[in-house]
Amino acid sequence: MDPDLALLLNGIVSGLLLGGLYAAAAAGLSISFGMLDVVNIAHPAFMVLGAMLVALFWGATGIDPLVLSILLTPAFWALGAAIYVAYHHFFERRGDEAIQGLAFFFGVMFIIEIGLVLAIGPEQHFADASYANTTWRLGEIDLPLRMLVPALVAFLAIGGLALFLRHSFTGRAIAAVAQDREALRLLAIDPVRIKRLAFGISIAMAALAGGALVVVQPVDAGSGHIFIGRVFAIVIMGGLSSLWGCVLAALAFGVVENVTASFYGPSWSPAVAFGALLLVLAVRPQGFFGRVA
Amino acid sequence: MEGLSRRGLGRAAVAAAITVPATARAQSAPSGEPIKIGGSMSLSGGLAGNGRPAGLTHKIWADEVNARGGLLGRPVQIISYDDQSSGAQVPGIYTKLIDVDKVDLVVSGYATAIIAPAMPVVMQRNRTFVSLFGTGVNSEFKYDRYFSVNPSGSNPNQTFAKGFIELAMAMDPKPRSIAIVNLDSDFHQRAAESARSLARSAGLRVVYDRAYPPTTVDFSPIIRAVQAARPDVVFVGSYPPDTAGLLRAASELRVNLQLFGGPMIGPHITAQKLQLGPILNNLVVWDVYAPEPTLQFPGTQPLIERYQPIAAKEGTDALGYYVPPMAYTQMQVLEQAVKKVGSLDQGALAKAMHETTFDTVIGPVRFDATGEWPEPRDIYTQYQGVQGNGIDQFKKAGTQVILYPAQYKSGELRKPYTAGA
Numbered sequence: 001m002d003p004d005l006a007l008l009l010n011g012i013v014s015g016l017l018l019g020g021l022y023a024a025a026a027a028g029l030s031i032s033f034g035m036l037d038v039v040n041i042a043h044p045a046f047m048v049l050g051a052m053l054v055a056l057f058w059g060a061t062g063i064d065p066l067v068l069s070i071l072l073t074p075a076f077w078a079l080g081a082a083i084y085v086a087y088h089h090f091f092e093r094r095g096d097e098a099i100q101g102l103a104f105f106f107g108v109m110f111i112i113e114i115g116l117v118l119a120i121g122p123e124q125h126f127a128d129a130s131y132a133n134t135t136w137r138l139g140e141i142d143l144p145l146r147m148l149v150p151a152l153v154a155f156l157a158i159g160g161l162a163l164f165l166r167h168s169f170t171g172r173a174i175a176a177v178a179q180d181r182e183a184l185r186l187l188a189i190d191p192v193r194i195k196r197l198a199f200g201i202s203i204a205m206a207a208l209a210g211g212a213l214v215v216v217q218p219v220d221a222g223s224g225h226i227f228i229g230r231v232f233a234i235v236i237m238g239g240l241s242s243l244w245g246c247v248l249a250a251l252a253f254g255v256v257e258n259v260t261a262s263f264y265g266p267s268w269s270p271a272v273a274f275g276a277l278l279l280v281l282a283v284r285p286q287g288f289f290g291r292v293a
Numbered sequence: 294m295e296g297l298s299r300r301g302l303g304r305a306a307v308a309a310a311i312t313v314p315a316t317a318r319a320q321s322a323p324s325g326e327p328i329k330i331g332g333s334m335s336l337s338g339g340l341a342g343n344g345r346p347a348g349l350t351h352k353i354w355a356d357e358v359n360a361r362g363g364l365l366g367r368p369v370q371i372i373s374y375d376d377q378s379s380g381a382q383v384p385g386i387y388t389k390l391i392d393v394d395k396v397d398l399v400v401s402g403y404a405t406a407i408i409a410p411a412m413p414v415v416m417q418r419n420r421t422f423v424s425l426f427g428t429g430v431n432s433e434f435k436y437d438r439y440f441s442v443n444p445s446g447s448n449p450n451q452t453f454a455k456g457f458i459e460l461a462m463a464m465d466p467k468p469r470s471i472a473i474v475n476l477d478s479d480f481h482q483r484a485a486e487s488a489r490s491l492a493r494s495a496g497l498r499v500v501y502d503r504a505y506p507p508t509t510v511d512f513s514p515i516i517r518a519v520q521a522a523r524p525d526v527v528f529v530g531s532y533p534p535d536t537a538g539l540l541r542a543a544s545e546l547r548v549n550l551q552l553f554g555g556p557m558i559g560p561h562i563t564a565q566k567l568q569l570g571p572i573l574n575n576l577v578v579w580d581v582y583a584p585e586p587t588l589q590f591p592g593t594q595p596l597i598e599r600y601q602p603i604a605a606k607e608g609t610d611a612l613g614y615y616v617p618p619m620a621y622t623q624m625q626v627l628e629q630a631v632k633k634v635g636s637l638d639q640g641a642l643a644k645a646m647h648e649t650t651f652d653t654v655i656g657p658v659r660f661d662a663t664g665e666w667p668e669p670r671d672i673y674t675q676y677q678g679v680q681g682n683g684i685d686q687f688k689k690a691g692t693q694v695i696l697y698p699a700q701y702k703s704g705e706l707r708k709p710y711t712a713g714a
Contacts, residue, residue, distance in 0.1 A: 003521050004521075006521075007517060007518065007521050010513075010514075010517055011514055011517070014511060014513045014514060014517075015511075017511075018510060018511040021510070114337070117336075117337040117341070121341075121608055121609075122335075122336065122337045122338060122341030122342065122344075122345065123341065123342045123345075123562070123564055123609075123610075124342065124533060124534065124537075124562075124564065124565070126537075126564075126568050128568070132541075133544065133713075135545045135546075135547075142513075142545060142546060144513070144542075144545040146541065146545065147511070147513075216510070216511075217510070217534065217537065217538055217541075218533075218534060218537050218565075218568070220339065220341075220342075220534075221337070221338075222338055222339060222378075223534075226507070226508040226510065254511075257511070258511060258513070258514045259514075261505075261509075261511075261514035261515060261518070262514040262517060262518050263518075265503040265504075265505075266503060266504075266505035266506065266509055266514065266515055267477060267503065267504055267505060267506055269506070269509070270506060270508055
């Protein structure tokens with residue numbers, strides 16, 4: 001195979017796998033920010049919290065990090081629901097959610113980071129999955145399981161979440177609360193309860209993303225910082241409330257980053273990826289799958 | 294901000310005191326106002342993996358000095374604040390240390406990114422400043438009271454990669470091309486500049502030369518692009534999270550290179566040594582110390598033996614080969630200068646530091662007019678025969694052999710680097 005073609009194909013495939021990690025990181029935010037209009041800037045910090053807990057439990061038990069992250073999801077759902085109760089009581093209920101709510105989640109982010117440093121330490125933590133050192137080869141295409149398995153688990157989780165949102169009564173209520181919360185009241189559904197449930201789901205997705213992250217790379221308390229810009233860009237590019245749009249945008253982000261890094265150097269990757277975001281928004285302001293207001 | 298006296302470091306004091314020889318404890322107790330020594334330290338954030346061992350070592354030194362009767366007959370007291378690995382915190386910390394805490398002496402925290410922001414404050418107040426792991430910090434400031442405990446000398450942009458390039462050119466057959474990959478940071482840009490310049494002088498063709506941003510998540514496109522350029526040797530400058538990503542990607546993409554390495558900061562930290570295990574085999578890494586018989590000075594091993602049990606209790610870097618000897622040296626320079634001068638006069642201290650050869654746990658140390666080491670002592674080591682992920686193998690000679698410089702050489706270069714395959 002022509003070396004440039006092999007480089008291109010590998011750039012695309014590795015970008016899709018990286019996109020799987022980005023999709024895992026952004027899916028929860030797609031619910032909280034895209035559907036619930038809660039600007040949870042602490043979402044990547046919750047992901048890192050999940051990753052650090054997974055690393056700790058992996059060290060103690062040796063159970064697969066992704067299985068551990070799935071086991072963590074109920075606790076993270078409860079944590080998310082509790083945080084939403086506080087957020088609603090102090091900000092949303094009073095109509096202060098815009099700026100003060102943002103400050104609230106900034107505070108949550110710093111509390112998580114400092115809490116992790118004090119409780120676990122500032123060093124990097126890792127969890128070696130049994131498959132992490134295996135790479136499948138398809139001709140000249142490399143498929144490292146360190147990237148592939150977290151991406152597949154992320155797609156499965158997002159697929160399950162999409163089915164839940166589309167086909168269950170509660171899921172439809174979550175989708176509806178994004179559009180018209182007052183209309184929900186007419187159906188005798190409490191929109192606050194629905195938002196609490198949905199915000200819990202978004203934080204549970206962060207736990208799952210944490211499991212994916214710690215398989216891909218070592219993490220420390222501040223590892224979430226490099227994801228903040230990316231996950232918000234992905235959710236916006238995807239069309240805010242669309243999970244499939246979020247996945248498509250995550251994949252596009254990953255592919256653009258890695259193909260750029262392969263041919264033009266990694267320094268250009270963030271600039272080109274965020275340039276692509278601006279281009280998408282210029283042509284299609286509502287994002288890939290967003291609806292025009 | 295947090296003081297160094299945060300949870301647990303008090304226990305370090307007790308443990309250190311216990312380990313001090315009884316003869317030392319028998320000396321007269323220091324009295325009077327303590328000599329306050331202030332500095333910032335990265336106890337959280339990305340540099341904390343090395344900042345915490347440095348802080349712990351400073352505390353060990355202070356306890357030992359106090360057990361020996363103090364400095365000028367007075368006890369020493371370390372006042373340190375967490376800079377959170379952020380240079381933005383540093384000017385405020387030094388302003389508080391000097392203006393509010395009224396410290397008598399100042400030392401730096403860990404690494405160039407933390408030292409440089411302290412310089413304007415320290416210079417405005419004419420303080421003598423002993424730094425730790427700063428590379429080329431004083432090349433712009435040209436401050437005559439700056440002293441650097443770092444082996445890279447006064448011209449790292451030219452000399453840093455000398456050992457690596459000499460190792461490459463000594464290979465048979467001689468390499469013809471080189472790839473240079475580095476993190477977009479001050480330290481690594483200087484290292485890359487040195488590699489670029491020395492490679493060209495040696496007749497090596499630079500076939501790949503790219504920096505990557507600190508936000509990089511996936512390193513496989515970088516390694517794949519390097520492979521596509523078909524270099525004989527690869528010079529890499531990275532920090533711990535990137536080092537793990539680069540080496541993982543190298544393993545997944547089955548690299549096979551005659552020489553691979555450089556200032557890849559990461560295996561210097563024990564946890565990363567253990568995580569990477571056999572992937573380290575034949576990796577050539579810039580370092581400052583390795584537990585080889587050719588690089589032993591009076592006091593090195595006793596310090597490490599004192600440090601390790603305390604570090605185990607504190608949950609910080611277990612082996613302590615990278616930072617603690619240098620951090621202890623930083624304080625020894627200060628201690629010996631104060632003893633020589635007999636006062637805390639900043640000008641006199643600086644003059645003494647320029648004139649003195651210091652006897653330290655990393656050997657004799659002296660400073661040139663810029664406060665750097667007159668002769669660089671960048672050490673290039675190679676991991677050999679690493680099996681599994683156990684810690685004991687890294688305590689033995691022969692696991693991290695010294696290849697350069699010749700006077701400390703303890704093994705022969707093994708090639709190729711195959712990332713554990």
